[in-house]
Amino acid sequence: MLFDTQSKNASHLLEKIETADAILVGAAAGMSAACGFNFFYQNDSYFQKYLSEFHEKYGFTGAFNGFYYRYPSSEARWAFLARMCYMEYECETGKPYYDLMALLAGKNYHIMTTNQDFQFTRVVPEEKLSAIQGDSRYFQCSRRCHDEIFYNKDMIYAMNDAIDENLCIPTELIPRCPQCGAELEPWVRGYTFLEGEKYRDEYRKINEFLQWNRDSKILFLELGVGRMTPMFIQEPFWNLTYQLPQAYYIAINPKDALLPKQLTGKGVAIKEDIAVVLRDAVALKKHQEG
Numbered sequence: 001m002l003f004d005t006q007s008k009n010a011s012h013l014l015e016k017i018e019t020a021d022a023i024l025v026g027a028a029a030g031m032s033a034a035c036g037f038n039f040f041y042q043n044d045s046y047f048q049k050y051l052s053e054f055h056e057k058y059g060f061t062g063a064f065n066g067f068y069y070r071y072p073s074s075e076a077r078w079a080f081l082a083r084m085c086y087m088e089y090e091c092e093t094g095k096p097y098y099d100l101m102a103l104l105a106g107k108n109y110h111i112m113t114t115n116q117d118f119q120f121t122r123v124v125p126e127e128k129l130s131a132i133q134g135d136s137r138y139f140q141c142s143r144r145c146h147d148e149i150f151y152n153k154d155m156i157y158a159m160n161d162a163i164d165e166n167l168c169i170p171t172e173l174i175p176r177c178p179q180c181g182a183e184l185e186p187w188v189r190g191y192t193f194l195e196g197e198k199y200r201d202e203y204r205k206i207n208e209f210l211q212w213n214r215d216s217k218i219l220f221l222e223l224g225v226g227r228m229t230p231m232f233i234q235e236p237f238w239n240l241t242y243q244l245p246q247a248y249y250i251a252i253n254p255k256d257a258l259l260p261k262q263l264t265g266k267g268v269a270i271k272e273d274i275a276v277v278l279r280d281a282v283a284l285k286k287h288q289e290g
Contacts, residue, residue, distance in 0.1 A: 009252075009270050010280035013221075014103065014288075016248055017281075022213035023109040023221055024206075025100070026233035030224020030253050032117055034274035035094025039087065040064050040117075050087035054080055057167055063087075074183060075168035081186060082159035082169065085136050089153060093122045099278035100223070103285065110209040112202075114225075114232050116188045130202040132232060134188035138198075141177040142185040147196035149187050150175075214244055220267075222251040223274055234258075241266055252277050 017023060029040065039047040043061035051063065060066050063084050071077035101123045111124055114133040121129065121137070138149040152175070159169045175184040185192055193199075220237040234251075241249040241263055249267030251257040257269035270277060 007280070007284075009272055009277050010284050012268065013250060013252075013270070013277060014281045014284050016219050016250060017103050017107065017221075019217065020219035020248070021108065021216035022209070022218045023104065023107055024209060024213075024218065024237075025104075025109060025111040025221045025223065026225060026237055027111065027113045027115060027120070027223040028225040028229075028233060029115060030226060030256075030274060031096060031113075032094060032115055032119055032224075034096045034224060034278075035119075037091065037094060037117070037119075046087060046091060050083055050090070051080075053167060054083065073168065074174055075171055076166075078159060078174050079163045079167045079169045082156050083163065085152065085156045085186070086160040088117050088136055089156065091117075091119075093119060096275045096278050097123050099275075099282045102282045103278065108213070110206065112206050112233065114189075114229065116186075127205065130205045132199075132202050132206075134186070134193060134199075136186055136188060138187040139175055139184035140187040140192075140194040140196075141180060141182055142192050143177070143180055143182040144192060144194050144196075145177060145180040145182070147194070149194065149196075149198055150184065210240070215246070217246045218244060218248075220247060220249045222249070222253075222257075224253055225251070226253070226256045238263065 037046060038044040041062045041064060043055060047062065054066055055061060058069055060069055066080050066084065097119055110128050111120060112130040112132055113120055116134050116136045118135055118137050137152060139152045140149045155175050159173050162169050162173055176182065177184055187194060220241055222234060222237055225234045237249055238260055241247040247266065249263055250270065251259065252270045252272065252274050254271055254273050257271045259267050259269040
């Protein structure tokens with residue numbers, strides 16, 4: 001039996017999805033956190049399984065701490081980067097991602113995400129997904145000497161297999177740009193982030209979706225967006241909901257779901273567990289379908 005609040009939230013979400021002509025989903029770190037994947041920020045079970053050696057040697061907890069750590073050598077830095085990305089490849093797909101796709105099945109939708117853990121790529125066709133802050137499956141030239149990015153799975157697994165007792169990889173395995181010889185770099189938001197053809201294409205897909213559907217009954221569904229970078233998803237969603245006459249906005253986040261007073265009557269902030277709301281909405285949809 002669902003609690004009244006949970007039932008109301010699930011019902012409202014499902015009703016707005018079912019009656020929308022178009023749905024633009026904006027998902028951030030809270031979506032993966034709802035799956036129990038907290039390894040970017042915490043010393044959770046996944047961090048312990050894959051990165052405990054690095055925690056013991058360097059003292060950081062959470063993959064982001066390790067990402068920006070000043071390592072004694074490139075060989076040591078790449079050992080961490082390889083293990084971190086290996087963890088992302090090996091991590092199972094979180095159930096909230098499957099639940100979201102069950103709710104969107106048969107609908108006109110697009111998904112934009114600041115997540116770099118490529119969970120969405122396992123359940124969403126590329127043409128319906130925009131990774132606007134990069135994708136850990138790719139490397140770029142650290143000097144940005146050209147516009148190409150490189151799929152990295154084989155490189156990641158080779159480096160991970162070669163990590164030695166000193167938590168270093170062999171020098172010859174350090175990935176380098178085939179054009180200028182500089183070290184490659186994960187294609188994720190940072191000081192050298194390449195905003196090239198792939199990056200522009202991610203925004204092209206979003207803008208085309210909005211252009212095609214701006215006069216329709218469009219739902220902006222925000223999942224797990226915090227207050228660290230509201231300018232990428234949250235604030236554009238607010239502005240678009242305010243501007244478009246048939247737009248509606250739903251934010252789901254146990255801590256940071258916000259509804260500006262200017263959107264009163266055009267949206268709702270649900271301060272609940274994303275995983276629970278999506279799960280309950282799927283259950284309700286199945287019940288209604290008989």
